Amino acid sequence: MAIVDVATPSESHEFSVLVLHGPNLNLLGLREPGIYGAATLAQIDARLVELGKSLNVRVQSFQSNHEGVLVDTIHAARDTHHGIVINAGAYTHTSIAIRDAISAVQLPTVEVHLSNIYKREEFRHHSHLASIAVGQVSGFGASSYYLGLQALVAHLEG
Numbered sequence: 713m714a715i716v717d718v719a720t721p722s723e724s725h726e727f728s729v730l731v732l733h734g735p736n737l738n739l740l741g742l743r744e745p746g747i748y749g750a751a752t753l754a755q756i757d758a759r760l761v762e763l764g765k766s767l768n769v770r771v772q773s774f775q776s777n778h779e780g781v782l783v784d785t786i787h788a789a790r791d792t793h794h795g796i797v798i799n800a801g802a803y804t805h806t807s808i809a810i811r812d813a814i815s816a817v818q819l820p821t822v823e824v825h826l827s828n829i830y831k832r833e834e835f836r837h838h839s840h841l842a843s844i845a846v847g848q849v850s851g852f853g854a855s856s857y858y859l860g861l862q863a864l865v866a867h868l869e870g
């Protein structure tokens with residue numbers, strides 16, 4: 713589990729975005745690098761914070777391997793964030809609870825995947841999140857997160 717939040721009280725941001733990482737993404741860098749790339753989660757999170765600064769957006773990242781913890785974190789985001797970028801990992805394909813949590817808090821959400829889930833095993837082709845997300849970015853490695861953050865900010869800015 714990792715939390716990255718480098719915003720200082722003196723920094724004023726237009727929007728605040730929660731980046732949520734689901735199960736096994738704490739192992740990025742070690743985990744099947746041929747599929748998921750060499751970047752670690754800490755490297756991706758640091759780059760997201762930097763990108764957020766250039767977009768005038770506060771970025772807070774959180775990873776959990778536990779479905780209920782992800783649901784609780786989405787609920788808490790209602791009071792602190794304007795939108796969510798989520799890579800729910802395998803829960804993408806199984807979790808109605810995470811989908812319902814996102815629907816419940818009504819925060820604009822962008823779904824991201826490092827790999828192209830549609831090029832892989834059939835069980836990865838269905839996402840419970842896709843139909844309630846603003847949109848989905850899949851298949852661009854770590855850049856899926858960066859593109860997802862940019863797309864969410866553009867959506868928030870209207």
Ligand code: DQA
Nearest residue numbers: 799800801802825826827836
């Ligand atoms: C993933 C794709 C999922 O199918 C898988 O279970 C993951 C990672 C991706 O980022 O490509 O854990 O969400």
